[in-house]
Amino acid sequence: MNARTYAHIMQEARLKGEEALIRKTMAERSKEGTLQVVSNGEAAKVAPRKRGRWDQTADDTPQAKKKSTWEAETPSVARWDETPGRAKGGETPGATPGQSTRMWDATPGHATPGHETPGHDKMTPSARRNRWDETPKTDRGETPGHNSGWAETPRTDRGAGDPIQETPTPSASKRRSRWDETPAAQTPVATPSGAMTPSTPHTPSMTPGMMTPGGITPGGTTPVGPKAIGMATPSPGQLVNMTPEQIHAFRWEREIDERNRPMTDEELDALFPPGYEILPPPQGYVPIRTPARKLTATPTPMAGTPQGFYMQKEGSTPRHDDSQPKGNLPLLKPEDAQYFDKLLQDVDEESLSPEEQKERKIMKLLLKIKNGTPPMRKAALRQITDKAREFGAGPLFNQILPLLMSPTLEDQERHLLVKVIDRVLYKLDDLVRPYVHKILVVIEPLLIDEDYYARVEGREIISNLAKAAGLATMISTMRPDIDNIDEYVRNTTARAFAVVASALGIPSLLPFLKAVCKSKKSWQARHTGIKIVQQIAILMGCAILPHLRSLVEIIEHGLVDEQQKVRTITALALAALAEAATPYGIESFDSVLKPLWRGIRQHRGKGLAAFLKAIGYLIPLMDGEYADYYTREVMLILIREFQSPDEEMKKIVLKVVKQCCATDGVEPGYIKEEILPHFFKHFWNHRMALDRRNYRQLVDTTVEIANKVGTSEIVNRIVDDLKDENEQYRKMVMETIEKIMANLGAADIDSRLEEQLIDGILYAFQEQTTEDVVMLNGFGTIVNALGSRVKAYLPQICGTILWRLNNKSAKVRQQAADLISRIAVVMKTCQEEKLMGHLGVVLYEYLGEEYPEVLGSILGALKGIVNVIGMHKMNPPIKDLLPRLTPILKNRHEKVQENCIDLVGRIADRGPEYVSPREWMRICFELLELLKAHKKAIRRATVNTFGYIAKAIGPHDVLATLLNNLKVQERQNRVCTTVAIAIVAETCSPFTVLPGLMNEYRVPELNVQNGVLKSLSFLFEYIGEMGKDYIYAVTSLLEDALMDRDLVHRQTACAAIKHMAIGVYGFGCEDAMIHLLNYVWPNIFETSPHLVQAFMDSIEGLRVALGPQKILQYVLQGLFHPARKVRDVYWKIYNNLYIGAQDALVAGYPRINNTGTNVYSRDELDMLL
Secondary structure (H helix, E strand, O other): OOOOOHHHHHHHHHHHHHHHHHHHHHHHHHHHOOOOOOOOOOHHHOOOOOOOOOOOOHHHOOOOOOOOHHHHHOOOOOOOOOOOOOOOOOOOOOOOOOOOOOOOOOOOOOOOHHHOOOOOOOOOOOOOOOOOOOOOOOOOOOOOOOOOOOOOOOOOOOOOOOOOOOOOOOOOOOOOOOOOOOOOOOOOOOOOOOOOOOOOOOOOOEOOOOOOEOOOOHHHOOOOHHHHHHOOOOOHHHHHHOOHHHHHHHHHHHHHHHHOOOOOHHHHHHHOOOOOOOOOOOOOOOOOOOHHHOOOOOOOOOOOOOOOOOOOOOOOOOOOOOOOOOOOOOOOOHHHHHHHHHHHOOOOHHHOOHHHHHHHHHHHHHHHHHHOOHHHHHHHHHHHHHOHHHHOHHHHHHHHHHHHHOOOOOHHHHHHHHHHHHHHHHHHHHHHHHHHHHHHHHHHHHHHOOOHHHHHHHHHHHHHHHHHHOHHHHHHHHHHHHOOOOHHHHHHHHHHHHHHHHHHOHHHHHHHHHHHHOOOOOHHHHHHHHHHHHHHHHHHHHHHHHHHHHHHHHHHHHHHOOOHHHHHHHHHHHHHHHHHHOOOOHHHHHHHHHHHHHHHHHOOHHHHHHHHHHHHHHHHHOOHHHHHHHHHHHHHHHHHHOOOOOHHHHHHHHHHHHHHHHOOOOOHHHHHHHHHHHHHHHHOOHHHHHOHHHHHHHHHHHHHHHHHHOHHHHHHHHHHHHHOOOHHHHHHHHHHHHHHHHHHOOOOOOHHHHHHHHHHHHHHHHOOOOOOHHHHHHHHHHHHHHHHHHHHHHHHHHHHHHHHHOOOOHHHHHHHHHHHHHHHHHHHHOOOHHHHHHHHHHHHHHHHOOOHHHHHHHHHHHHHHHHHHOOOOOOOOHHHHHHHHHHHOOOOOHHHHHHHHHHHHHHHHHOHHHOOHHHHHHHHHHHHHHOOOOOHHHHHHHHHHHHHHHHHHOHHHHHHHHHHHOOOOOHHHHHHHHHHHHHHHHHHOHHHOHHHHHHHOOOOOHHHHHHHHHHHHHHHHHHHHHHHHOHHHHHHHHHHHHOOOOHHHHHHHHHHHHHHHHHOOOOOOHHHHHHHHHHHHHHHHOOOHHHHHHHHHHHHHHHHHHOHHHHHHHHOOOOOOOOHHHHHHHHHHHHHHHHHHHHHHHHHOOOOOOOOOOOOOOOHHHHHO
């Protein structure tokens, strides 16, 4: 470790050389008498000269300091301790004569005179560079107070004896950045007046090069309120503009600052015993404090922030402002402060005016809904809904809408506020009319949000608003926005109108739409009207069919409008209408066919793309012969556009070709001769494979063409591209061939093409650099489609797989194993059992794989081989394979667990005799752990495996293991165990399991008894009518459970009785059933939801077993009870009876004597009729 390298020796030699040079220089200086001793902190005070001012003449510039010898020796070589690429004094390169002007010295920015910052152009480099053992100083100039740049607050001069307050924040533009200092954020800051402002009568209106208007900070005071928002330091109000991550950082930092607050002298005195003294800091020591490192460097107070800021007095610990509201309210987040600031003021609510009280009340409820716990939120939501009319629309929306516009709002909070608005709108109804515009301004942007759920919530609110305010209000409110100059406003308005149409019905909006689309005044109105129709079609889908003709008539004139944009949106709207109407409604579009066909000959670019899109959606609606005619017409234009460089046009052309080829009536011969040559020439190239959306569209279109012209026609053209040098392109070819062969099979692939195909897929599979599921799926699908024709190529394919199984990359090994499981069935078809045996042995050897993903795939491959080859011919033999699998069951990876348990289950089912009972028992213990798995498929496979093992080695040992597992704590584990017990009982007959199970019920432990009852429930569910032999055996146990004080006992017993009753219907066990019904019935008045459900289910089961009349006799006692709570539950049961067996109840209704007014007697003839 201590060996000296060549680099060390060279470094030492260089250092010795430098030392010799410096000693020589010192000797020369001492001879001349110019050598001076300088103490550590004095260097900065050698020549305290002021920096050049903007109003000085050039002659006043101080001379540059003479460089030290070792700098002077090497001209223009950057010092090692200097940040490369910065000029040596921070000045503009080339401004100081004699300075090196190497190209990487500094960015020659702002060389124009107008861009120079006052006070920077004549700066002198610092007098001496800092020593390594001294607190680092940046080149801040020597005289404090006179070196402030325009981005800093001017500082007063400070004498040498002044206490150190704070190291100034490094200015963004002026000094070299130090390695140990965080660069200050270069945010545009307003020009402070004072020392640095040129002495003109007024502050210039714009800072040079900056966007912040000057004069924004009158008199050098700290800016407050919205003015401060553009500044580098975040202020509480600026939190509004922060992302949730920044706010989290802000909170965390504030807490850390609070914890790491330096202790005062008084606190330290209290801590230490006497005898300690405070040492003076070393001379020249400046503590490093770089506030720019903090997110919230210097807090700028905002107007309306109640806590305020204060200067800390010497010797006093800072007082903590309580920025949380009083009373039973949730925590206030910093970003909420501006919305809920009034809650922080402690006021006597009685003294407030009614309006202020109302405002405060709403504020509290909104805070509870936004930040509260679920119960708190629920109560507040109910309260705000009930009192909505009392509060009034104004106060409510004045507080809800600003909150909803907050940029820091999280999805959950937005959802809650939307819920509030929904409920409030429902309550306020027509009172909301004056606020419709305000609400729309806030909600409309949600309609174009990138988040799907935000869009859905926006639609929901506008829909409810339309229902509350009515159509007239919505139209009069949104009418001015229809011809707004801003495209954004028109877009959101169109979407909002579409939502209104879906809420209030299209017919109610049709007259208005007609007027808007025919507007003579402005093309913007026509454009928006047509866009509304497009959005209605997108939003409502096939619900537009009844109104299709009217909608087409409203917009058809737009195809010949003088405005290009209107023509384009009309074509897009027709496309949307046709897509929504598919496959109906072609007769409604008769009037627009001619203008569309004329349009594709007149337009180019975007307009043409829109017209082609419309035609693409119309052709599939046509009858066969028309579709063929129109396809031939449009295909001339499409083939011309095949060579268009525009990506958007390519996508639309591909889509239209796909739609035309898929339509009945378009002949395969025509496609082969006219379309395919151009199609492959222009589209099947590398460039299309690189763009994901084009790639998808091209594959889909090619597959659609293949459905028409056949597999070989397409595969012949692209099979050689499987050997292309571009991997992305090979992938596109593979995916296309895979989809074609999955759809159409391999019947029309001849032997030559078959050879090319196998050769191509082997090449593509071996040459992948990134292992992709596309190649794997493609290989698997093609081999499976060819079936027994692959026999000749299997040795070659298996050779490739074996070679890749040995690859050092885990992904390659995984893919090879996955491929085995895909092609195992084909290998069996080709009778290559010897080859499969060889693969089995190789996979067996790889069971020590360290990567769980790969191990999962290897187990999947083994499972595939075992499934097709059978247990008897399996190589390696099952007796060797299973013991290797037992330890793998401990693996916690889901893929490994699932494949392993499937394989073990298959062996337990098909070949249990190859393994000793002791090994199976060992596996049983491992399986118990698998019951904890998160994935349901793993748990299901596990409980089934218990059944297979019990069948193989007898139920007793397995049952003992399972019953023991009922004592565990986790519910999931116990439930799975009860299912396993029931499966064992079903597999090995219930009489082998029931004695042990019932005996276990005697254990006086809640979990065990509940587990036994749950097992009985599943058991009777699984064995069905076999239950008739065991009812009398378990009756006494169920009696005991139904009398237990524990709710869960009774609930589970009710579930067991339900399954039992349904199973034994019609087998003459009514006596036991009535006996149990007498124990079930007292639970009728229980309130626990689960028990109520279990009780109702068991009564339903008993209704099936005993007949509805028997249950009716029990029900009649309480139907007319004086207490409502009693009546309710009895009527609930009666209603269920009535639904389940209405006709059978007739015979059970009681006889009632006639009264003076009513006749209740019924003759038999009446009943028959």
